Each structure stands twice: as C-alpha cells, then as structure tokens.
Amino acid sequence: xxxxxAKGLRxxxxxxxxxxxxxxxxxxxxxxxxxxxxxxxxxxxxxxxPENGRALLKHLGPTTxxxxxxxCGQAGLVEAAEGDGAVAVGLDAAFRxxxxxxxxxxxHSLIVCANAETPxxxxxxxxxxxxxxxxxxxxxxxxVVRAAERxxxxxLYLASNNRWSLAPEPHVRLLGVGWLPRSWQSGYVQxxxxxxxxxxxxxxxxxxxxxxxxxxxxxxxxxxxxxxxAHMAPRLRRLxxxxxxLGPWAPRxxxxxxxx
Numbered sequence: 001x002x003x004x005x006a007k008g009l010r011x012x013x014x015x016x017x018x019x020x021x022x023x024x025x026x027x028x029x030x031x032x033x034x035x036x037x038x039x040x041x042x043x044x045x046x047x048x049x050p051e052n053g054r055a056l057l058k059h060l061g062p063t064t065x066x067x068x069x070x071x072c073g074q075a076g077l078v079e080a081a082e083g084d085g086a087v088a089v090g091l092d093a094a095f096r097x098x099x100x101x102x103x104x105x106x107x108h109s110l111i112v113c114a115n116a117e118t119p120x121x122x123x124x125x126x127x128x129x130x131x132x133x134x135x136x137x138x139x140x141x142x143x144v145v146r147a148a149e150r151x152x153x154x155x156l157y158l159a160s161n162n163r164w165s166l167a168p169e170p171h172v173r174l175l176g177v178g179w180l181p182r183s184w185q186s187g188y189v190q191x192x193x194x195x196x197x198x199x200x201x202x203x204x205x206x207x208x209x210x211x212x213x214x215x216x217x218x219x220x221x222x223x224x225x226x227x228x229x230a231h232m233a234p235r236l237r238r239l240x241x242x243x244x245x246l247g248p249w250a251p252r253x254x255x256x257x258x259x260x
Contacts, residue, residue, distance in 0.1 A: 001095070008096030012103075020104035021047060027100060034195060041173060041231075048230035049076035050104070055228045056132060057081055060157060065127025070116045070148060071134030075101045078109055089126070091119055116144045124153035135160045135211075136202050145211040152259060156217055159225045159254040163202035167243050167251040171200055178202045205253040217257040223247075225254035 010030060015022040024046050028039045045052075053076025057063075063086055069077045072090030074097060081088035090111040092098055098111050105111070114120050116131070116138060129152040135141040148156055161170055163178035172193045177185055182201065189197035209222055224247060227240035244250050 005095045008099035011096060012099055015103075018103065020100070023100045023103045027096065035193065038172065038193065038195065044231040046074050049074035050079055051076075051230035052228035053077040053080035054083075055226070055230065056130075057084060059226055060128070060130070063128045063155075065154065066125070067128040067130065068119070068121070068126040068151065070119070070129060070131040070144070071137065072111060073097055073101075073133075075105055075109065075111055077130060077132070078111065079105055082106070082109060091116065117147055119147055119151055121151045123150055125151050127154040128152070128157070129155070130157045130159075132157070132159045133161065135208065136200055141203065141208075141211055149212065149216055149259075154259055156212060156257045156259075157254065158208060158211065158257075159252060160208060161202055162249075162251055162253050163204045163207075164249055165243075165251045166246060166249045167240075169202070170251070172197065205248065205255075208253060208255050212255065212257045216259060218260055219255060219257045221254070221256040223254065224250035225252040227251050 007030065011023055011027045014030070015026040024043055028034075028043055031039065034042075056077050057080040063081070066087040066089065067081050069075070069088065069090045072078055072092045075090040078088045078090040091114055092111070093113065093115050095113045098113055101111060112120070116134060129148045131144065131148060135144065135158060138144050145158070165178060168175050169177040172189050172195055174189060174192055177189060180188055186197040189195055205222065209219065212219055224244050227244055229237045229240045232240060240251065244252070
C-alpha cells in the first residue's frame with residue numbers, strides 16, 4: 001500500500017504539466033520492468049479510456065439508479081455515466097491509478113481506493129455493479145462476485161478477457177498464453193516478454209458463468225463481449241470486431257445477471 005501510494009505521488013510530482021497524458025507518461029517512464037512496446041500499448045489504451053468508457057456505457061444500455069464500477073482503473077466508465085446524467089462511483093485498489101485519473105475527471109467525481117473483495121458500501125447500495133476486466137486480476141473471483149452481489153440491488157455485469165481466446169493475450173500481446181497449463185503461463189510470458197505474469201489468471205466463460213450463485217441472481221445473457229478498441233489502429237479494430245464473433249474463442253466474454 002505504501003509503495004503504491006509513493007509511486008503515485010512520484011508520478012504526479014514528475015509530470016511536466018497538469019494534464020492526464022503527462023501523468024500517464026510519467027508513470028510509464030518510471031515502470032522499468034516493461035518493454036517499450038508494451039508500455040506504448042498500455043499508454044494508448046489508457047489515453048482512450050474516456051472513449052472506451054462511453055462505448056461500454058452504450059453497450060450496457062440505459063441504467064437506472066446509482067452505478068458502481070469495480071476495478072475502475074482510469075474511471076472512463078464513471079466519467080461516461082456522469083456525462084449521461086447518472087450517479088456513478090469508481091473503486092480500484094491501485095491508489096496510483098486513481099491519482100492519475102484525478103487529472104482528467106471533474107472535481108465532483110467520486111473514486112474510492114479499496115479492494116473489490118471488501119467494498120465499503122451498504123447492502124444493495126447500487127442499482128448496477130460492473131466488473132469489467134477485473135476478475136483476471138484478483139486472487140479469488142468468487143469472493144469478489146459475492147461482494148458485488150451484496151451491494152447490488154439490480155444488475156450485475158461481469159466481463160473479462162477469455163482464457164481460450166484465439167487472439168493475443170492483451171496484457172502482454174502474446175499468442176497462446178491461456179491455452180497453456182496455468183503452472184506454465186508465468187514462465188512462458190517471462191521467457192518471451194520478460195514480464196511478471198504471476199498476478200494474472202485468465203478465466204474461461206464457463207468458469208465465469210459459475211460465479212453468480214446462491215439463487216439471488218439470474219443470468220440473462222452470457223457470451224462474447226465486444227472489444228473496446230478506440231486505442232487500436234483501424235486494421236486492428238476490424239480484426240477485433242471479427243474475432244469477437246468467434247464464440248468460445250472470442251477475446252472477451254460477458255455475464256449479465258439480474259437480481260431475482
């Protein structure tokens with residue numbers, strides 16, 4: 001926690017001006033463990049966070065009542081929902097990302113530093129709870145989903161990168177990671193990307209379908225999820241749109257559930 005906070009403060013102190021882009025560039029200049037290609041990919045994706053947030057909000061459709069984005073990252077969905085007149089809150093465990101996101105968000109936006117396993121909200125506080133690209137980064141997705149169910153009064157939306165995707169793994173841009181036994185994945189990524197992969201555990205759609213449990217929620221839709229690709233070149237956008245139609249082998253999946 002202290003190391004995370006210290007890095008966030010160093011990033012802001014080192015940023016050349018008050019802009020969001022400068023803060024992001026400062027962050028990646030201090031992240032020496034990633035190669036330049038991966039840094040450039042992450043930077044492009046984060047700079048497009050507002051546009052990708054609007055695309056996700058459009059995909060979700062009309063929402064009523066307050067919305068919570070678990071694992072909000074750069075809070076693109078929060079910004080989009082507020083711009084649409086909704087009440088929205090973002091939660092993320094990474095204090096550094098929330099500090100950087102503050103450079104872009106309106107002053108009134110509410111983002112909270114806390115673990116998704118123990119969100120500090122009362123039962124059924126939010127009509128809609130979204131966990132987008134979060135479940136592969138937590139130690140036990142079941143604990144996170146139970147916590148999300150507790151604070152959700154209406155709709156629970158889960159989306160994540162697919163272990164069985166035919167596309168390159170998006171965090172490290174490497175083919176075939178998910179198809180390997182999990183005990184081999186970290187070594188494979190380390191060998192070809194020189195990057196620690198021990199904290200990423202991609203799920204399959206079947207695994208995700210088993211997460212909403214206990215009878216409180218009914219899965220109304222499950223399948224391939226769109227790839228939000230504002231940061232991609234046009235050719236890669238077309239490829240992403242094509243691979244999203246590959247069913248069990250699509251890059252991402254979604255589980256959309258309603259409280260009974």
